[in-house]
Amino acid sequence: MTDASDGTLFAQVRDPRNRADPYPLYARLRARPVARQDDGTVVASGHAEIRALLHDPRVSSEDLPPAEHPRTGNPVKDWIVNPLKDRIADRHRPFIFRDPPDHGLLRRQVMAQFTVARVRGMKRRTDALVAECLERCAEAASFDLVDDLAYPLPVTVICELLGVPREDEPRFHAWATQLATALEPESRKDEALRARNTETFDAIAGYMRDLIREKRKAPADDMLSGLATARDPEAGRMSDPDLIATAILLLIAGHETTVNLIANGMLTLLRHPDELARLRADPERAPRVIEELLRYEPPVHYRTRVARAPIPIAGTVIPEGAPLVLLFAAGNRDPARFPDPDRFDPDRADNQHFGFGGALHYCVGAPLARIEAEAALTALAARLRAPRLAEDPPPYRDGSSLRGPKRLRLVVDGIA
Amino acid sequence: MRDGTIVVAGASLAALRGAEALRARGFSGRLVLVGDEPHRPYDRPPLSKHVLTGEIAPEATTLPGVGALRAEWRLGAPVTGLDRAGRALLVGGGERLPFDRLLIATGARARPWPVPDEAALAGVHTVRSRDDAAALAAGLAARPERVLILGAGFIGCEVASSIRALGLPVTVADPAPSPLAGPLGPVIGGFVAGRMEAAGIDLRVGTEVAHLEGAAGRVRGARLTDGGTIAADLVVVALGAVRNTEWLAGSGLDADEGGLSCDGACRALDEAGRPDDAIFAAGDVARCPHPLFGGRPVALEHWGNAVAQAAHAARAMIDGPEAAGRYAEVPAFWSSQFGLTIKSLGLTEGADAVAVVQGHPRTGRFLAVYGREGHTVAAVSVDAGRWLPAYEAPIREGAPFPPIVGGADQPSVRPVPSGLPALQPA
Structure with missing residues (x-):
C-alpha cells in the first residue's frame, strides 16, 4: 500500500509517536487532497480544497455527537430543569460548534465585546505580564518556557479580559485541559472520555453560572459583564445557556491555543538561529515572523466538520454525513500554494495561511493571539542570553489537533 | 520585452497598477504615464461615499504606490490621437510620444445629461472624478432644499445614501421598476428599495425625467414624461459611463463609446479584428472576450477588474501574449449603501x-x-x-x-x- 491510497494516514497523524513531526504524513495525504480514510473520515489537506470547504455551506460545524448523560441518563449537579437538560445542552452548544444563522448572532455579540480599547489595553498589559514572567526566571540557568511563560501569559490575559478571578485559575486549568479534548476526534468515540467531559462541563458551567450572576449584580468593565448585560438589536439578550457556553468556549480557547503559538514559535526560532538573531536586531520583524509561524507551525493543526449533503470536490464526492477533517497545517505546507513550503521564511509574500482557520469560524481571538505572541517572542529574543534547547524534539502534549510541546526546557546564560 | 519605451495612456487605477506590474515583471526602460487630469492616480470608490459625507477629503484619495515606479508623468495632458503606423501617442499641447508598446487605460467618464443646455445649469452634477466629487460636496455644503438623483444604479444609490446621511431630503428617479434593476434585477433591487425608503429616500421608480428646468442659470427641478414635476435645487446625473475612446477615431482600432475591443491577451483589435502586437488595453475602456460570458466581449467597470486586467496586460506586454494566456479573472465588485x-x-x-x-x-x-x-x-x-x-x-x-x-x-x-x-x- 502506498501513499495516498493508504487509508490509515490520518490515524498515523493521531498516533502520538508522530507528534513531533507530522509533516511527512501531511505531504503523503496531499497526494490526494481530499482523501477518504478507512474509518469513513474524509481528510482535506490541499490549500485550495480546504479553502473551498471552509466556505461551503454544506460543511457543518455541528459535528458533536448528541449530548447524553453517560451513566444514568439523568444529570447530576444540574442548573436547568433536569429532563430537558440534554436537549438544552444540544441546542446551546458554543458557537464554534454552531452553523448559521445562530452562529452569526452569537459570534457578533462576542465580537462587540472585543472593543479596540479593550484590545489596546491588553497590549500594554501583555508587555508587563511578559516582563513579570521573565523576572521570575531571572535567576535560573534553565527554565520551562511552557510552564513559566507560554501557559501563564494567555491564561492571565483571558482571565482578565473575561473578568474571571485569577485565583480560581487552578480549578479551571484542569477543566480547560479536559474540555479541550472535545476538539480531538478520539473524544467522539471514547465513552469514558465523554463521561469525564460531561462531568467537567457540569462543574465549569456551575462555576460560570454563579460568576455571571455576580456580574449581573455588579457589572465591571470586562467581557463577561458586557455579554451578560448587552442587548443585541436582532438577537436581544443572550440566553443563560448560550452565555455560559460562550464563556466556557472563550476561557478554553484562551488556555489551549496561544500557549502553542508561543512554544512552537520559540522552538522554531531556536531551530532557525539566524531568524532569532534577526528578530533580536529588529523587533519590527515580529508581525512577519508570527504570520509565518502561524503557517509553518500553527497552534491548531485541524478542525473537524460534517458534510450535510454530498459535496463534489477534487474529483471525488464527500458523502452526506461523512466526518470531515480540514487539515489546516497540511494546507499551510501545500507546494501548490506556497513556494518552498517547508522553509521557514518570514519574508514570504502573500502568506494566506490557515493559522486561524478561515471563513465564518475564523478565530475570534486572532488579534489577541498576535499581541501575546509578539510580546512574548520579541521579549525572549531580546532578553535571553545564548538560549538553547535542552531537548529537541521536546515532549508533546497528547492532542494532534491542538498540537504543541508539553514542556520546552531552555538553557540560558542569563536573562537581561 | 525588458527595455525600450512603454507609454501608458491614462493615469488612474488601471494605468498605475499596469505600470507597477510592468516594473515588477522586469521592465527597465522608459515609462511614461499620460493623464488628462492634473492629479496623481487616485481611488474612485470613496468619491461616491466618504468624500461626499465629508469623512475623507477629496485629496486624501491619492493611491499609494507599490515600489519605485521610475516613471515620467504627463499630467493635465489629454491624449488627442494615435499614430499607429508611426508608433506614437499624440498628446495635447502637441507633444508626440513614440512608443515600443502602448497601454491604453483611458477609462470612462460620466454619461452627461443628454440635453447640453440643461446639463450646463448650475447645480447639476455628475460624480466620476475627484474634482466632480469636490464640486458636489461643496454644493451639498450649501444645504440644498432637495437633491434629485437621476438613475438608481450603483453610483446613484451610493450617492443617495451618502447625501441622505447628511440629513438632506433626497429623491431618486429611475425608469426601471426597482433600483439596481439593470445589474441585479428586481429581487435584490426590491430589497434595496425597502432599505432606501426606510432611510427616508423619496424613491420614484418607473419614473422618467424628460427635462431639467432652471431659472437664472440654476436648476430648479425636473419635468417628468408623464407631465409631473419634481422640485430640486441640486441634481446628480447618475446615468452610467461613456468610454473615453474618441481620441482613437481614425486610428483604425475597433473603438466606440462601449470601449476598445481587445483579444484575450488584452491586445487592441483593429477594425478587421486583427490584434495589434504593440497596443494593449486594460480597465474600464477595455472590451475583452470573457470565458464566463461565452467568449463574448465585455467591458467591466470594476475596481478589481482594473487591477487584474492591468496586470494581465503587463504580462502580455513583457512576456508575450502566449505566456499571458486568456484573461479569465472572475469579475467581482462591491458596493456600500444604506x-x-x-x-x-x-x-x-x-x-x-x-x-x-x-x-x-x-x-x-x-x-x-x-x-x-x-x-x-x-x-x-x-x-x-x-x-x-x-x-x-x-x-x-x-x-x-x-x-x-x-x-x-x-x-x-x-x-x-x-x-x-x-x-x-x-
Whole structure:
C-alpha cells in the first residue's frame, strides 16, 4: 500500500509517536487532497480544497455527537430543569460548534465585546505580564518556557479580559485541559472520555453560572459583564445557556491555543538561529515572523466538520454525513500554494495561511493571539542570553489537533 | 520585452497598477504615464461615499504606490490621437510620444445629461472624478432644499445614501421598476428599495425625467414624461459611463463609446479584428472576450477588474501574449449603501433566473445566485460576504444552477425569473 491510497494516514497523524513531526504524513495525504480514510473520515489537506470547504455551506460545524448523560441518563449537579437538560445542552452548544444563522448572532455579540480599547489595553498589559514572567526566571540557568511563560501569559490575559478571578485559575486549568479534548476526534468515540467531559462541563458551567450572576449584580468593565448585560438589536439578550457556553468556549480557547503559538514559535526560532538573531536586531520583524509561524507551525493543526449533503470536490464526492477533517497545517505546507513550503521564511509574500482557520469560524481571538505572541517572542529574543534547547524534539502534549510541546526546557546564560 | 519605451495612456487605477506590474515583471526602460487630469492616480470608490459625507477629503484619495515606479508623468495632458503606423501617442499641447508598446487605460467618464443646455445649469452634477466629487460636496455644503438623483444604479444609490446621511431630503428617479434593476434585477433591487425608503429616500421608480428646468442659470427641478414635476435645487446625473475612446477615431482600432475591443491577451483589435502586437488595453475602456460570458466581449467597470486586467496586460506586454494566456479573472465588485455591503462575483448579464440560496432577505443577510440556461453565472451577497467565496468555483465551472444545495441556513431554494434582459445574440 502506498501513499495516498493508504487509508490509515490520518490515524498515523493521531498516533502520538508522530507528534513531533507530522509533516511527512501531511505531504503523503496531499497526494490526494481530499482523501477518504478507512474509518469513513474524509481528510482535506490541499490549500485550495480546504479553502473551498471552509466556505461551503454544506460543511457543518455541528459535528458533536448528541449530548447524553453517560451513566444514568439523568444529570447530576444540574442548573436547568433536569429532563430537558440534554436537549438544552444540544441546542446551546458554543458557537464554534454552531452553523448559521445562530452562529452569526452569537459570534457578533462576542465580537462587540472585543472593543479596540479593550484590545489596546491588553497590549500594554501583555508587555508587563511578559516582563513579570521573565523576572521570575531571572535567576535560573534553565527554565520551562511552557510552564513559566507560554501557559501563564494567555491564561492571565483571558482571565482578565473575561473578568474571571485569577485565583480560581487552578480549578479551571484542569477543566480547560479536559474540555479541550472535545476538539480531538478520539473524544467522539471514547465513552469514558465523554463521561469525564460531561462531568467537567457540569462543574465549569456551575462555576460560570454563579460568576455571571455576580456580574449581573455588579457589572465591571470586562467581557463577561458586557455579554451578560448587552442587548443585541436582532438577537436581544443572550440566553443563560448560550452565555455560559460562550464563556466556557472563550476561557478554553484562551488556555489551549496561544500557549502553542508561543512554544512552537520559540522552538522554531531556536531551530532557525539566524531568524532569532534577526528578530533580536529588529523587533519590527515580529508581525512577519508570527504570520509565518502561524503557517509553518500553527497552534491548531485541524478542525473537524460534517458534510450535510454530498459535496463534489477534487474529483471525488464527500458523502452526506461523512466526518470531515480540514487539515489546516497540511494546507499551510501545500507546494501548490506556497513556494518552498517547508522553509521557514518570514519574508514570504502573500502568506494566506490557515493559522486561524478561515471563513465564518475564523478565530475570534486572532488579534489577541498576535499581541501575546509578539510580546512574548520579541521579549525572549531580546532578553535571553545564548538560549538553547535542552531537548529537541521536546515532549508533546497528547492532542494532534491542538498540537504543541508539553514542556520546552531552555538553557540560558542569563536573562537581561 | 525588458527595455525600450512603454507609454501608458491614462493615469488612474488601471494605468498605475499596469505600470507597477510592468516594473515588477522586469521592465527597465522608459515609462511614461499620460493623464488628462492634473492629479496623481487616485481611488474612485470613496468619491461616491466618504468624500461626499465629508469623512475623507477629496485629496486624501491619492493611491499609494507599490515600489519605485521610475516613471515620467504627463499630467493635465489629454491624449488627442494615435499614430499607429508611426508608433506614437499624440498628446495635447502637441507633444508626440513614440512608443515600443502602448497601454491604453483611458477609462470612462460620466454619461452627461443628454440635453447640453440643461446639463450646463448650475447645480447639476455628475460624480466620476475627484474634482466632480469636490464640486458636489461643496454644493451639498450649501444645504440644498432637495437633491434629485437621476438613475438608481450603483453610483446613484451610493450617492443617495451618502447625501441622505447628511440629513438632506433626497429623491431618486429611475425608469426601471426597482433600483439596481439593470445589474441585479428586481429581487435584490426590491430589497434595496425597502432599505432606501426606510432611510427616508423619496424613491420614484418607473419614473422618467424628460427635462431639467432652471431659472437664472440654476436648476430648479425636473419635468417628468408623464407631465409631473419634481422640485430640486441640486441634481446628480447618475446615468452610467461613456468610454473615453474618441481620441482613437481614425486610428483604425475597433473603438466606440462601449470601449476598445481587445483579444484575450488584452491586445487592441483593429477594425478587421486583427490584434495589434504593440497596443494593449486594460480597465474600464477595455472590451475583452470573457470565458464566463461565452467568449463574448465585455467591458467591466470594476475596481478589481482594473487591477487584474492591468496586470494581465503587463504580462502580455513583457512576456508575450502566449505566456499571458486568456484573461479569465472572475469579475467581482462591491458596493456600500444604506448600511449594506453588497458583493458580487461573476456576470449577471443575461441571467434568466435567480434564487436566494443562503439566509433570507427578512433577516437582512442573504446570498442570491444567478443562472443562465441552467448554468451558474453569478452570486451576490447582501451583508453576507463571508459566504461568497464558496460560489467562485461553481461560477468558474458554470456548475448546474442552482449550485450548492443542502447547506446550513438555506431556505427551500426556489428559483424565480431574474427580470434581467436577455443577451443579444453573439
